[in-house]
Amino acid sequence: MVGWLFSRVSRCAMLVLGALAVAGCQANFPGGGARTVSPDRAVPVAILLPYGSANAGDSVVAQALEDAARLAIGDLAGVRLDLRVYETAGDATIGAAAATRAVDDGAKVILGPLYADVAAAVGVAVANDNISVLSFSNNTSVAGGNVYVLGNTFENTADRVISYATTRGRNRIAILHANDTAGNIARAAVQSATSKSGATLVAAIPYELSQEGVFNAVPVVRDAVREAGANSVFFTSAYSGALPIFAQLLPENGIQPGEVQFMGLARWDVPSEALSLAGLQGGWFALPDQGLSAQFDSRFQAAFARAPHPLAGLAFDGISAIGAVVRDAGEISPASLTQPSGFAGVNGVFRLRADGTNERALAIAQIIDGQVQVISPAPRRFGTPGF
Numbered sequence: 001m002v003g004w005l006f007s008r009v010s011r012c013a014m015l016v017l018g019a020l021a022v023a024g025c026q027a028n029f030p031g032g033g034a035r036t037v038s039p040d041r042a043v044p045v046a047i048l049l050p051y052g053s054a055n056a057g058d059s060v061v062a063q064a065l066e067d068a069a070r071l072a073i074g075d076l077a078g079v080r081l082d083l084r085v086y087e088t089a090g091d092a093t094i095g096a097a098a099a100t101r102a103v104d105d106g107a108k109v110i111l112g113p114l115y116a117d118v119a120a121a122v123g124v125a126v127a128n129d130n131i132s133v134l135s136f137s138n139n140t141s142v143a144g145g146n147v148y149v150l151g152n153t154f155e156n157t158a159d160r161v162i163s164y165a166t167t168r169g170r171n172r173i174a175i176l177h178a179n180d181t182a183g184n185i186a187r188a189a190v191q192s193a194t195s196k197s198g199a200t201l202v203a204a205i206p207y208e209l210s211q212e213g214v215f216n217a218v219p220v221v222r223d224a225v226r227e228a229g230a231n232s233v234f235f236t237s238a239y240s241g242a243l244p245i246f247a248q249l250l251p252e253n254g255i256q257p258g259e260v261q262f263m264g265l266a267r268w269d270v271p272s273e274a275l276s277l278a279g280l281q282g283g284w285f286a287l288p289d290q291g292l293s294a295q296f297d298s299r300f301q302a303a304f305a306r307a308p309h310p311l312a313g314l315a316f317d318g319i320s321a322i323g324a325v326v327r328d329a330g331e332i333s334p335a336s337l338t339q340p341s342g343f344a345g346v347n348g349v350f351r352l353r354a355d356g357t358n359e360r361a362l363a364i365a366q367i368i369d370g371q372v373q374v375i376s377p378a379p380r381r382f383g384t385p386g387f
Contacts, residue, residue, distance in 0.1 A: 143356025
């Protein structure tokens with residue numbers, strides 16, 4: 001998913017919706033244990049949100065996440081959850097203290113926090129209490145042990161796009177990425193997906209993230225694509241980065257989208273101006289099930305008289321997953337949270353992996369005459385084409 005970046009690159013912050021990668025920080029903590037619960041009684045659930053942050057935008061996101069969580073609780077059948085809100089101020093130390101207090105207050109599971117470094121600190125703080133942490137991050141460097149990431153990851157998006165490309169014969173792939181921590185995280189995700197799909201990585205082309213660096217990279221990219229015989233170029237940048245420049249200059253320098261398939265890690269329909277870029281016509285990118293997303297947007301709008309923040313659905317998904325395992329398993333544990341059948345999310349089905357990462361259903365879309373057309377629908381269950 002794309003374009004909405006809540007990152008603090010210097011402190012391994014959360015990346016949102018697939019725009020750019022963020023600096024990673026590796027956390028080390030033991031795996032979570034089981035917490036037995038009864039669906040006949042209200043189960044205390046702590047939600048850690050960045051209320052109190054010096055960044056005004058954090059409070060906006062926090063309110064959207066809280067509202068979505070409460071909306072999800074209203075949908076639960078045969079399960080009662082007692083949602084308790086704790087402020088983190090977007091700070092790792094404050095977040096860890098809040099998590100400890102939540103456990104002391106009786107919380108059986110933690111939903112949140114938002115930022116990856118806060119999630120890592122929270123995971124460590126409650127690891128010995130058999131508490132699972134369902135964070136809103138998509139930074140896989142903090143996934144594992146008792147911490148799960150709910151956000152759509154680069155790996156998940158890259159797997160879907162590359163897998164589709166391979167089935168269409170676009171299996172000689174050149175990656176175009178910024179020469180920084182963010183770009184290298186993105187490159188690694190695409191490289192891994194390429195290897196798993198059986199495609200061939202013929203070139204990985206870095207560029208300096210500056211106007212001069214992007215302009216200077218164009219002839220290098222052109223020559224590398226031609227010499228390597230690439231039949232597709234995978235862009236890791238979003239519209240807010242180098243993508244518009246490459247989309248214009250590569251065709252002008254002989255790399256035509258009709259001959260070489262352009263595809264991306266970010267969503268190319270956000271902002272809508274991206275759809276008009278001539279170089280992106282015919283390009284492929286991944287996005288969630290738009291029908292399901294529209295349903296959630298409509299419900300949220302009706303309930304709170306405003307459109308949901310793009311992250312709001314993560315809180316809804318987290319509550320849905322917690323409610324499902326409470327009802328069906330009677331415990332919140334790694335085994336119940338990582339059940340193979342997964343859960344129904346507001347953007348499609350998803351499941352959590354034992355390594356703390358996730359798989360989310362995504363569609364493949366193509367830009368045709370400035371419009372988005374879905375060319376491979378998002379699967380509605382696991383084990384079907386697209387997974």
